[in-house]
Amino acid sequence: MIVINPKSVHLEKGYLLASQADSQVRSRWHDKLQKAFTRRQQQHETAVSEYEKRKQVTNRDILTGVIYVMGGIGAGTICFLIPLLFGLTTSFWAIIGTIIFSLTSMLGIGLGIFWLIQLTLPKPQPPANPFQAQIFSPILPQWKAAMNIRLPPAIQHGDKGELAFIRKLQFMLGNDYFLLSGIQQRHGEDVDVVLIGPKGVWVFEVKYWSGTIRWQSGHWSRFKTYHEQGGKLSIENKPIAQPPDKQWQRVAEDVNRSVQMRCPGLVSRHLSRMIVKGGLVFTHESAKYEIGSGFPISWGSSEWWLGHIMTAPKIPNWSETDSMAILDALLGRHREIHNYPNTRCMVEQATKLVANSEALMTNWVKHS
Known part of the structure; x- marks a missing residue:
């Protein structure tokens, strides 16, 4: 009322x-709105295509990073095992192993942050239809x-x-x-x-x-x-x-x-x-x-x-x-x-x- x-x-x-x-x-305004809506749909399709490409590149980079991290963990572990296997001086190989583990940890942390950032990036949303939505x-x-x-x-x-x-x-x-x-x-x-x-x-x-x-x-x-x-x-x-x-x-x-x-x-x-x-x-x-x-x-x-x-x-x-x-x-x-x-x-x-x-x-x- x-x-x-x-x-x-x-x-x-x-x-x-x-x-x-x-x-x-x-x-x-029908024709103008229809043309503008068509342009927005095309822009959305382009944005989605670029988003999917970035996603593929990101997944590849993350996989490469995971391989490097696993390799670093393996290399660091070997450095600690060499003195035990060959009776060599422990301190030198321990320092090398520690450096490798430190670098690997930094790479792992960076990789995790990069992955979280990618998760927060939204997928492009389709444009609202001016003839249906309350724009x-x-x-x-x-x-x-x-x-x-x-x-x-x-x-x-x-x-x-x-x-x-x-x-x-x-x-x-x-x-x-x-x-x-x-x-x-x-x-x-x-x-x-x-x-x-x-x-x-x-x-x-x-x-x-x-x-x-x-x-x-x-x-x-x-x-x-x-x-x-x-x-x-x-x-x-x-x-x-x-x-x-x-x-x-x-x-x-x-x-x-x-x-x-x-x-x-x-x-x-x-x-x-x-x-x-x-x-x-x-x-x-x-x-x-x-x-x-x-x-x-x-x-x-x-x-x-x-x-x-x-x-x-x-x-x-x-x-x-x-x-x-x-x-x-x-x-x-x-x-x-x-x-x-x-x-x-x-x-x-x-x-x-x-x-x-x-x-x-x-x-x-x-x-x-």
């Missing part, structure tokens, strides 16, 4: 360029990474649950899902989480509420019970600024309106399947819930929502282009409220990535 930088613009156009770029670039990174994953934003640390108390929920979504969902966090579709009200992907559009209002959370016949209450000193049971009521179900309904309708107004073709193609899904997410680990029957929207813990999303059906014929169109729509409305001085044009990002890919191919061909 990719968390979208809210400053990203022209996502749909950038996606179309990036998604087609790999095949187009490879098509333009050149695909452009689309790099383009998606360029619009990703790193999650900040939870600064405010309520952010803790929201960020934890987003991280769980990141862990569970692939890179065909896209998430917007904290955008606005009306002045003064944030949409906590919008998830867009093959299963449609999901809007979540996230609450990091502890204690007991109760809803009964349209009325909300939130309280904590604890024992005071002396054992007296006390109840601490927690204020609720606005009913969270009404809050979700409002932001979900805002998201739906932006999509309806800015993506009419997309809505007409998917018809009723474009209904915004989602609901309330309660993220506090120790909270207790007393939600009565008749509650108007879906609700649950982070884990419940993760399971619900994973088992939800995909929308037939949904494409990543559809996701990009919705992202453009929601971010376009968000920028009408927040006029960013600097934006990140995803068409420019795709163009840069194409240029980088072609520069790498130029360098690969040049050094072949």
Whole structure:
């Protein structure tokens, strides 16, 4: 899952360029890459031939060295045996034998070092096929990474649950899902989480509420019970600024309106399947819930929502282009409220990535 930088613009156009770029670039460079690959194969064959020749010479030299060492050992041994066999002076022949053994030892050590060095020389490896190996990174994953934003640390108390929920979504969902966090579709009200992907559009209002959370016949209450000193049971009521179900309904309708107004073709193609899904997410680990029957929207813990999303059906014929169109729509409305001085044009990002890919191919061909 990719968390979208809210400053990203022209996502749909950038996606179309990036998604087609790999095949187009490879098509333009096919002949040059094939010729360069053929040259590298020829260079590899020459290098292997030279390697085998050096190996044969090395084996011959090592064998010759072994013969000299064996001869030296034999000569040194004879020098020590001559005085015993012929009754000659021992010291002279002992000196000669010692010299021969010393020279033979040095030759043996040198031969061993030479052999070890030859073992470390690698055999030439065949060149990577530019049409099969990942020599050149695909452009689309790099383009998606360029619009990703790193999650900040939870600064405010309520952010803790929201960020934890987003991280769980990141862990569970692939890179065909896209998430917007904290955008606005009306002045003064944030949409906590919008998830867009093959299963449609999901809007979540996230609450990091502890204690007991109760809803009964349209009325909300939130309280904590604890024992005071002396054992007296006390109840601490927690204020609720606005009913969270009404809050979700409002932001979900805002998201739906932006999509309806800015993506009419997309809505007409998917018809009723474009209904915004989602609901309330309660993220506090120790909270207790007393939600009565008749509650108007879906609700649950982070884990419940993760399971619900994973088992939800995909929308037939949904494409990543559809996701990009919705992202453009929601971010376009968000920028009408927040006029960013600097934006990140995803068409420019795709163009840069194409240029980088072609520069790498130029360098690969040049050094072949």
